[in-house]
Amino acid sequence: MFSLTLLSIYDNLNKFMKIKQKVGIIGLGNMGAAIYKALLSSNTFSLLAYDIDRKKTSKIRKGKLANTPGKVISGSDILILAIKPQEISSFLKTQARLIIKKKPLFISIAAGLEIKFFQKYLPGVSIIRAMPNIAATVGESLSFISKNKFVSRAQLKHSLRIFSLLGETEVITEAWLNKVTAISGSGPGYVYFFMDSLFASAIRLGFSKKVAKKIVLAVFSGSVKLAKSSGSDFSKLLASVTSKKGTTEAGLGIFKKESTKSTIHKVVTKASFRAKELSKTVSKT
Ligand SMILES: NC(=O)c1ccc[n+]([C@@H]2O[C@H](COP(=O)([O-])OP(=O)(O)OC[C@H]3O[C@@H](n4cnc5c(N)ncnc54)[C@H](OP(=O)(O)O)[C@@H]3O)[C@@H](O)[C@H]2O)c1
Structure with a gap:
């Protein structure tokens, strides 16, 4: 992870020199809005944003909203494109x-x-390809970035600052990015699928929606908190909650019988394949 000390030196230097990099954001949907909010509350950058859909811009402060993409581009030192690949x-x-x-x-x-x-x-332009996830909305994204040869040290620092406002950041080689997309970019979707399935089960067992939601949230946040604080391998944690002939073991037996682990690997592989497919189809357009 990029050193927090270096980032705070960077912030202080920028504050001291009163330099505010101008960041333009194009697309204010799920991700663009998360980035906008994080950058706005940090007050480290000056912002200008644009979205084609006027409904998405209703919460953008006056003075930070442009009415054309051209205005954003010409007013930006850093331009973040947050629209769909297609x-x-x-x-x-x-x-x-x-x-x-x-x-x-x-x-x-x-x-x-x-x-x-x-x-x-964009020949000759400094380009960063990044993969955050939706947890950026609450400052908990682990974002991955890679860069082309035109990105200067200062530009890399600016981008690390931006992504550090969304959570943590790792610089990686581009060859890993589709894999990261399949695990981390799409990851919250898999987790929500599991949460929704557990929720639906609780409803089928007769719990009210309110109670079912409370239980599912407690199970997830408690399990994540324990996994983080113990630092143990997931397989060890799994063994620690699976007593011989107990209820969890009985339930997990179905996962084994149905080869759920291999299903999850298929899900991840398919998402990674879709990333490559998107690249091919969009390149042809
Ligand atoms: N969502 C995630 O969890 C996630 C995670 C990692 C990366 N990403 C990436 O982040 C990007 C944005 O995803 P998202 O989920 O935030 O999408 P989104 O919610 O659909 O937001 C995209 C926004 O951009 C607008 N837009 C479309 N064309 C535009 C244009 N030419 N100029 C300005 N605005 C335009 C869209 O308006 P309309 O709705 O009217 O088209 C929409 O408001 C995608 O490339 C995606 O691959 C997403």
Whole structure:
């Protein structure tokens, strides 16, 4: 993880020199809005945002909202693109020229789309491909980033600062990014699927929705807290709650019989494959 001391030196230096990097955000859906909120509350960056959908911009402060993507691009040192992968080609076809002229640090958080795809539209531009997850909304994302050769040390520091405001950050080589996307980017979806399934089971057992939700939340937050504080391997924790001939063992027997572990691996592999597929289909458009 990037050293917090270095980041606080970076913050203090910027405050001392009264330098505020201008960050532009295009797309204020789930992820763009999470990034906007985190950056706004840190007060480290100056912000300007744009979304095609006016409903998404209702909570954006006046003075931080642009009415065209061009205004965001020309006013940004760092440009964060937070729109769906399928919409990115048409965005770049209309905006690439302006981005090349302005040369901001360009950050994409799109699943699947490779740095080389962006370089085709944005030759010579500093590009970061990042993969946060939705836990960024509560400052708990473990984000992964990789960069092209044009990204300077200062630009890397700025991007580490941005992603540290969403949680923790790791710099990795791009070859890992689709795998990270399948485990971490899509991960909250798998967890919510399991939570929803446990919730549905509790309802079938006769609990009210309110109680079922309370139980599921307590099970998850308690288990995560214990796993974090003990630092034990997950398999050890599993063994510690599975007494011989007990209730948990009886229930888990079904997971074994149904090869649930291999199903989960299939789910993750499919998501990783989808990231590659997105890259291929979007590159053709
Ligand atoms: N959601 C996640 O958990 C997650 C995690 C990691 C990475 N990502 C990546 O983050 C990106 C955004 O995902 P999201 O879930 O935040 O999507 P989202 O909720 O659909 O938000 C995208 C927003 O961008 C708007 N938009 C579309 N085209 C635009 C354009 N040309 N200019 C400006 N705004 C435009 C959309 O408006 P309309 O709705 O009207 O199209 C929408 O408001 C994706 O590339 C995704 O792969 C998502």
